[in-house]
Amino acid sequence: MVQCIYRNPYCCNFFWIYSKSGTIRPDGSVSVNSGSGSEHTATSSHQQGIDAQLKKICSCESGWQHYESDGITVRRGKINTDDIGICQINQKHWSDEARRLGVNLFVEEDNIQMARWIYERYGTQPWNWSKECWSR
Numbered sequence: 001m002v003q004c005i006y007r008n009p010y011c012c013n014f015f016w017i018y019s020k021s022g023t024i025r026p027d028g029s030v031s032v033n034s035g036s037g038s039e040h041t042a043t044s045s046h047q048q049g050i051d052a053q054l055k056k057i058c059s060c061e062s063g064w065q066h067y068e069s070d071g072i073t074v075r076r077g078k079i080n081t082d083d084i085g086i087c088q089i090n091q092k093h094w095s096d097e098a099r100r101l102g103v104n105l106f107v108e109e110d111n112i113q114m115a116r117w118i119y120e121r122y123g124t125q126p127w128n129w130s131k132e133c134w135s136r
Helices: 051-061 089-100 108-122 127-132
Strands: 003-005 016-018 022-024 031-035 039-042
Touching: 051 108, 051 127, 089 108, 108 127
Parallel strands: none
Antiparallel strands: 003 016, 022 031, 031 039
16 A cells, blocks of 8 residues: 655655565665556655765664654654754754744754765764764
């Protein structure tokens, strides 16, 4: 069964496809087999155009998931609960800068935007704890 649901009511162009037979591709798209032999693919617009290395980092950090399985709760880090969202931005370290930039780390698009900002200035260093995963 394939079910399309809005994960964030403030973002009209983002939806997630949920299926036990789904696959997240390296380009950020989700491929799901509906059981009828046909395959469906979805990519949210804000995920397009992300640097491949940053996308790999975010995928390692959160499984490319901004929300927990309930679709409402924003994902927190398993090791450090100050890390938040799809790119696991550390709130203690980056929240002041995020506010200055007008970014809300709890909003998926903003979380990605902040990750881009960090990545452009500091490279991969802020995500070194997951380097074993994304450096392969």
